[in-house]
Amino acid sequence: MLYREAGQFRTSYADDARIFPLALDKYFFVAMLAFAFIVIPNVASQYWLTALLIPWLIFSLVALGQNILTGYAGQLSLGSAGFMAVGAFACYNFMLRIEGMPFLVAIVLSGLSAAGVGILFGLPSLRIRGLYLAVATLASQFFIVWTLDKFGWFKNYDPSGVITAQPIVILGYTFNTAAEKYVVVLGVVSVLALAAKNMVRSNVGRSWMAVRDMDVAAEVIGFRLMYTKLLAFAISSFYCGIAGALFAFAYLGTVEPSAFSIDMSFRILFMIIIGGVASILGSFLGAGFILLLPIFLSLLFHLVFGTSVDQSVLSALELIVFGVLIIVFLIVEPHGLARLWQITKERLRLWPFPH
Amino acid sequence: MFASKAFKRVIAGLVVGSALVAGTSLPREAAAQAKPEQYFGIPSFRVGPFAAAGTGFFGGIIDYLNYVNATGGVNGVQMVFQECETEYVPARGIECYQRLLKRGNQQMHIFEPLSTPIAYGVLNRVDDDRVILTQFGYGRSDAADGRVFPWVFATMTSYWSGASAMINWIASREGGFGNLKGKTITHLYLDNAYGREPLPVFRALSKKFGFTLQEIPVAVPGIEQQSQWLQIRQSKPDWVILWGFGAGMNSTALTSAARINFPRDRMLGIWWAGSEEDVIPAGDAAKGYFAVANVPPGRQYRLIQEIEKTIYGAGRGNLQDPKRIGTIHWNRGVVAGMFWVEAVRNAQNRFGKGQVMTGDQIRWGFENINLTPARMKELGIEGMMPVMRLTCEDHEGAGVIKVIQWDGTRWVTVTPDWVSSDRKMIRTMVEESTARYAAEQKITLRDCAKEK
Incomplete structure (x- = not known):
């Protein structure tokens, strides 16, 4: 009833190629962005901003990078956290070693550094596929963290082996408070998400999907495998690198290399599996599920049971419920949360008169 | 169909949950006033x-x-x-x-x-x-x-004080700092920031007292130690300092030591390698093992x-x-x-x-x-x-440790008095490090004299 497309005609190719072919979708999205940019920074509490929204946006960005590589280009990779580490430490070193380096330039440069490393570790993908490639990318994860850990130069010889992010200054304005940092993160994530959405709808994305679906066939119809695969690695690592820089500068502040552990890489992979493989929206939903659901469960349990139940039991219970929920969602919709949303939209078109 | 049913259940659950929340939160607020x-x-x-x-x-x-x-x-x-x-x-x-x-x-x-x-x-x-x-x-x-x-x-x-105190205790065990000369001490550590933290202290002390410092890293998570213990078997160090974390790494180190017959009472662990949970999985292999404690057990x-x-x-x-x-x-x-x-x-x-x-x-x-x-x-x-x-x-205060030994069933404190670190040396290192940090972060030092 509310959500309908009757009367909306596409009369040109430009109309047909829009991101949001339905007017309602477009208005909804613009309203949501406006809400996120204008209302949230003004009303959300410190807790919401720094503990939930900023990490969620950052992990959505990494999941996006992982989704480009794994979802769209079909290259199973387990190195996302390693590429994040490259971005974080590159950004720190650019800011430290180049006097007057603007933050946004440093962020882009750190993304490019990660992309370079990504290309290097993407080379094996030309020879190996699937699970075997995942094992090969594991090497990047361990190698990057080990390198950053081992050589003091990357950390400016800090005796505790950690880096402390410099303040975020853009055009002379210091982004210090939680709300300001949130706006920076949201801005970067919005731009990159839009770029990703457009990339996957254009010839770049189609070439990735062709390679994913059958690389021999893709080669036969004229896609250059090496270029396509390495491009996917480069862009995916670029996203991870920028997310890593934001992780260090807008979220943690002080980071050690071991923060980017193999655990994190696995969680990022789970995010896109739960959220939806080959889906931009799925990256955001998946990051929310893996990152925020345990927190909400914990809050709920605390409120419901308070201190009446032994904390150890409560903590274990949270984990159990979270695990069960993962299984339930995967059984209900193996294609992820993004698919659930799509089904909901399709049903909404008919609602409330299904026949 | 299944999905919508599941949604209904979820919503029902949320309603019940929030009702409980509303019910339980009220009395606590009231009690807080009293x-x-x-x-x-x-x-x-x-x-x-x-x-x-x-x-x-x-x-x-x-x-x-x-x-x-x-x-x-x-x-x-x-x-x-x-x-x-x-x-x-x-x-x-x-x-x-x-x-x-x-x-x-x-x-x-x-x-x-x-x-x-x-x-x-x-x-x-x-x-x-x-x-x-x-x-x-x-x-x-x-x-x-x-x-x-x-x-x-x-x-x-802190870790630095702990490292310094460990060497002090080893020296007393060897009969004085003079006897450290020519000895070999192995630092077997988890290869991350935690394991590398004490390295500057150990290196400085090895130069000062003339013992050979052998640095052997173990890759995270520290379970795989075969080649490390082979190295230890060849170099035959006088002491092995175990800078491990997690029951997996620490108990593996102890069982590996037992396998090559390295005496456990020549091993000294940091306090994160010195809890009951760290040694019990190693069974008899842990008997005689020393560790330091910032708070003694018992x-x-x-x-x-x-x-x-x-x-x-x-x-x-x-x-x-x-x-x-x-x-x-x-x-x-x-x-x-x-x-x-x-x-x-x-x-x-x-x-x-x-x-x-x-x-x-x-x-x-x-x-x-x-x-x-x-x-x-x-x-x-x-x-x-x-x-x-x-x-x-x-902000540290003490910089001291006690040494404890595992007797097979429990930790026994072997130093009745506290073993001190080289407070002066550690403080100098701390101030060097913070001076660099303050310069990098552009921090102005707090004036403690004004805050008495």
């Missing part, structure tokens, strides 16, 4: 790979707070707390920090995550929030300098016995297994809780008895903790703690 309460946040981890440490340590803190309340609180002020599960994951830890920060109109003033990654995650937040970050035997060693890290405490003994102290009587006697203990009373992790938690309450008590003595203290006031209390023998006698912790005082400049 008595003055000092609120603490407890970011515990009771699940995951480090659950043994988490349940012991945070259990100890909670038991101590409950014990203080049972004996009348601090001048009538009750110590209340709220727990939050961090799972030792930084993101969860930061969420807990933000969640615990405010409860109604109460504010958290002390944060002790017992996790280096989480501590780093909140390091940049504590200044603005005026929260004291206490790192009880972990984290940045140079946080001992209160001029550069006004809100961070490396309470009691139930012989009066405070421990009183907690056992008042709290566990009444069935209100936090440990699920009361047998763990007196173990390393739990005793450490009790002492950590003791520091919190001492800080609050100091603050009350200065700023108003029977009142709820603010973050700045509690920090003043922390910086004026003075554990004299008389005060320790009152607290019932003689022998459990060294004579020590914290100041505005010195």
Whole structure:
């Protein structure tokens, strides 16, 4: 009833190629962005901003990078956290070693550094596929963290082996408070998400999907495998690198290399599996599920049971419920949360008169 | 069809949940008005790979707070707390920090995550929030300098002090510093920031005393140690310092040592390689192994016995297994809780008895903790703690350890007195490090003389 497309005609190719072919979708999205940019920074509490929204946006960005590589280009990779580490430490070193380096330039440069490393570790993908490639990318994860850990130069010889992010200054304005940092993160994530959405709808994305679906066939119809695969690695690592820089500068502040552990890489992979493989929206939903659901469960349990139940039991219970929920969602919709949303939209078109 | 049914159930569950929430939250708000309460946040981890440490340590803190309340609180002020599960994951830890920060109109003033990654995650937040970050035997060693890290405490003994004290004890064992010359000491460490932290100290000391330092890293998570022990078998060091973390790495080191017949009483572990949980999995292989402790184990102290009587006697203990009373992790938690309450008590003595203290006031209390023998006698912790005082400049205080040995069933303290570190050398290193940090971060040093 509310959500309908009757009367909306596409009369040109430009109309047909829009991101949001339905007017309602477009208005909804613009309203949501406006809400996120204008209302949230003004009303959300410190807790919401720094503990939930900023990490969620950052992990959505990494999941996006992982989704480009794994979802769209079909290259199973387990190195996302390693590429994040490259971005974080590159950004720190650019800011430290180049006097007057603007933050946004440093962020882009750190993304490019990660992309370079990504290309290097993407080379094996030309020879190996699937699970075997995942094992090969594991090497990047361990190698990057080990390198950053081992050589003091990357950390400016800090005796505790950690880096402390410099303040975020853009055009002379210091982004210090939680709300300001949130706006920076949201801005970067919005731009990159839009770029990703457009990339996957254009010839770049189609070439990735062709390679994913059958690389021999893709080669036969004229896609250059090496270029396509390495491009996917480069862009995916670029996203991870920028997310890593934001992780260090807008979220943690002080980071050690071991923060980017193999655990994190696995969680990022789970995010896109739960959220939806080959889906931009799925990256955001998946990051929310893996990152925020345990927190909400914990809050709920605390409120419901308070201190009446032994904390150890409560903590274990949270984990159990979270695990069960993962299984339930995967059984209900193996294609992820993004698919659930799509089904909901399709049903909404008919609602409330299904026949 | 299935999906919509599932949704209905979820919504029904949420409705029931929120109804319960509304029901339970009201009476607590009302009760909060009655008595003055000092609120603490407890970011515990009771699940995951480090659950043994988490349940012991945070259990100890909670038991101590409950014990203080049972004996009348601090001048009538009750110590209340709220727990939050961090799972030792930084993101969860930061969420807990933000969640615990405010409860109604109460504010958290002390944060002790017992996790280096989480501590780093909140390091940049504590200044603005005026929260004291206490790192009880972990984290940045140079946080001992209160001029550069006004809100961070490396309470009691930092890694650097621990490393220096270890060499001091080995020297006494060898019959003096002169005998260290020509000896080989192996630093077997987890290959991350934690394991590399003491390297500058060991290197400086090896130059000073003329022993050979052999550095052998073990890749994270530390389970695979075959080649490392082969190396040790070839080099035949006089001592192996085990800088390991987690029961997996530590028990593997002990069983590997047993396999090549390296004497266990020539191995000395850092305090994170010296809890019951670290050695029990190694079985007999652990017998004779030395470790250092920043808080010694055992139930012989009066405070421990009183907690056992008042709290566990009444069935209100936090440990699920009361047998763990007196173990390393739990005793450490009790002492950590003791520091919190001492800080609050100091603050009350200065700023108003029977009142709820603010973050700045509690920090003043922390910086004026003075554990004299008389005060320790009152607290019932003689022998459990060294004579020590914290100041505005010195956020570490003691820099001492005790050495304990595993006899196959329990830890036995082998040094009746505290083994001290080279305080002067460590302080110089700390100040060098903080000077660099302050320059990099453009921090102006706090003037402690003005804050007396």
